[in-house]
Amino acid sequence: MKVSGNTILITGGTSGIGEELAKRFLTLGNTVIVTGRDAAKLDRLKKEQPALHTIQSDASDPTAIEALYETVTRRFPKLNVLINNAGIMRKINLQDNSGDLKDIGLEIETNLLGVIRMVKQFLPHLKQQSEAGIVNVTSGLAFSPFPISPVYSASKAGLHSFTQSLRVQLKNTRIKVFELAPPAVETPLANAFDASDTKGGPPMMKVDKLVDHAIKGIRRDQLQIMPGFSRVLNLLGRALPKLAVRMASAPVDAMLAQTKS
Ligand SMILES: NC(=O)c1ccc[n+]([C@@H]2O[C@H](COP(=O)([O-])OP(=O)(O)OC[C@H]3O[C@@H](n4cnc5c(N)ncnc54)[C@H](OP(=O)(O)O)[C@@H]3O)[C@@H](O)[C@H]2O)c1
Numbered sequence: 613m614k615v616s617g618n619t620i621l622i623t624g625g626t627s628g629i630g631e632e633l634a635k636r637f638l639t640l641g642n643t644v645i646v647t648g649r650d651a652a653k654l655d656r657l658k659k660e661q662p663a664l665h666t667i668q669s670d671a672s673d674p675t676a677i678e679a680l681y682e683t684v685t686r687r688f689p690k691l692n693v694l695i696n697n698a699g700i701m702r703k704i705n706l707q708d709n710s711g712d713l714k715d716i717g718l719e720i721e722t723n724l725l726g727v728i729r730m731v732k733q734f735l736p737h738l739k740q741q742s743e744a745g746i747v748n749v750t751s752g753l754a755f756s757p758f759p760i761s762p763v764y765s766a767s768k769a770g771l772h773s774f775t776q777s778l779r780v781q782l783k784n785t786r787i788k789v790f791e792l793a794p795p796a797v798e799t800p801l802a803n804a805f806d807a808s809d810t811k812g813g814p815p816m817m818k819v820d821k822l823v824d825h826a827i828k829g830i831r832r833d834q835l836q837i838m839p840g841f842s843r844v845l846n847l848l849g850r851a852l853p854k855l856a857v858r859m860a861s862a863p864v865d866a867m868l869a870q871t872k873s
Pocket residue numbers: 623624625626627628629630647648649650651653669670671672696697698699700701722723749750751752793794795796797798799800801802
């Protein structure tokens with residue numbers, strides 16, 4: 613689809629991949645609206661990029677999604693692209709007895725349910741546009757899990773599945789459904805991890821390179837965008853699934869050694 617002249621809403625656009633996508637789409641001549649939870653991050657970005665539109669909104673909160681829809685469609689009735697990018701990723705030791713039942717599901721609420729709710733809310737509006745797109749940002753870990761981030765991996769596998777169903781269900785509309793599955797990318801998302809957690813893994817991709825792949829893929833109507841090591845994980849996860857899990861399991865030993873029960 614075209615990559616200029618759109619009106620694009622990017623959830624989680626104040627950092628990392630979302631911020632780089634926002635800046636790049638702005639340069640390409642699009643109207644770009646970004647969301648995030650943290651007002652300070654939104655203010656900083658607005659100062660740096662005055663042409664960007666920023667709205668504080670929590671993608672894991674259904675009431676906030678309803679309010680976001682009202683605001684965005686009133687202020688930007690030409691909205692035709694939704695990029696579901698907001699995401700969180702934590703290390704979680706399932707044998708650790710701390711934490712509660714609400715906390716354990718945060719990645720599902722944000723990365724999976726948040727996207728499903730955004731799609732449900734914005735779909736009627738997107739269907740009215742002459743050309744429209746939904747881009748769901750999954751991960752290479754959608755294809756094979758990283759066992760020290762079990763809930764994150766499950767959220768992305770779920771989002772990969774949802775995106776395939778969505779694409780089929782929208783086949784009689786003008787909406788193109790893209791999946792962007794990044795490999796490990798240098799962004800603040802990695803701050804929760806130690807160097808030992810990713811030792812021996814593939815090198816991290818620069819965020820501008822990832823966004824080059826994303827924009828090229830969208831322009832070419834490549835619905836499944838799997839740059840770098842994500843493509844390897846996609847193949848390995850299907851051809852040699854046990855090996856793929858074993859390769860990503862080394863950091864579990866250190867995690868188990870620190871278990872608090
Ligand atoms: N970096 C990687 O290696 C990698 C690899 C594969 C996939 N991905 C995916 O790429 C996406 C972007 O990640 P990133 O690496 O760019 O991470 P990041 O730098 O941490 O950025 C995450 C963005 O999401 C926002 N966010 C988080 N929770 C939110 C919520 N509930 N509501 C609204 N905004 C929320 C954050 O802002 P606030 O904190 O202010 O809300 C921030 O703008 C995520 O879906 C991630 O899973 C990343």
